[in-house]
Amino acid sequence: MADCIFCKIAAGEIPSTKVYEDDLCLAFRDLNPQAPTHILVIPKDHIQSVDEIDASNEAVVGHIFSVIAKVAKDEGLDKGYRVVSNIGEQGQQTVPHLHFHIIGGRDMTWPPG
Numbered sequence: 001m002a003d004c005i006f007c008k009i010a011a012g013e014i015p016s017t018k019v020y021e022d023d024l025c026l027a028f029r030d031l032n033p034q035a036p037t038h039i040l041v042i043p044k045d046h047i048q049s050v051d052e053i054d055a056s057n058e059a060v061v062g063h064i065f066s067v068i069a070k071v072a073k074d075e076g077l078d079k080g081y082r083v084v085s086n087i088g089e090q091g092q093q094t095v096p097h098l099h100f101h102i103i104g105g106r107d108m109t110w111p112p113g
């Protein structure tokens with residue numbers, strides 16, 4: 001999608017620190033990390049948010065979750081971590097391209113703010 005920064009990252013038009021890539025998805029380090037490990041996993045095809053997941057695109061989401069588990073192991077997050085997807089205005093989503101945050105390397109707090 002034109003003017004979507006994560007589409008541009010997926011296309012290699014904006015540089016990123018990649019930690020995993022295949023035909024369907026990309027994992028790269030967040031520019032503004034909130035923990036020692038903060039990685040974003042995105043589908044290469046544009047999906048706006050979790051709210052846009054349906055039968056036509058659910059397979060890539062399942063694949064992304066297996067990639068999340070692999071990336072977390074590769075990062076050594078054996079004590080646990082958090083997976084977050086912010087959705088829309090009240091969810092504080094700032095980039096309207098589906099992404100899952102992998103946040104780890106420190107104790108998390110609950111409930112989230």
Ligand code: 5GP
Pocket residue numbers: 005014016017028029030031032033040085086092093094095096
């Ligand atoms: P959201 O707020 O939509 O859940 O998450 C967007 C995330 O993308 C934020 O954590 C922000 O730091 C990250 N981000 C925004 N622009 C860029 C960028 O150009 N490169 C990288 N690596 N991360 C970005």
Ligand code: ZN
Pocket residue numbers: 001004005006007008045046047096097
């Ligand atoms: Zn996009």
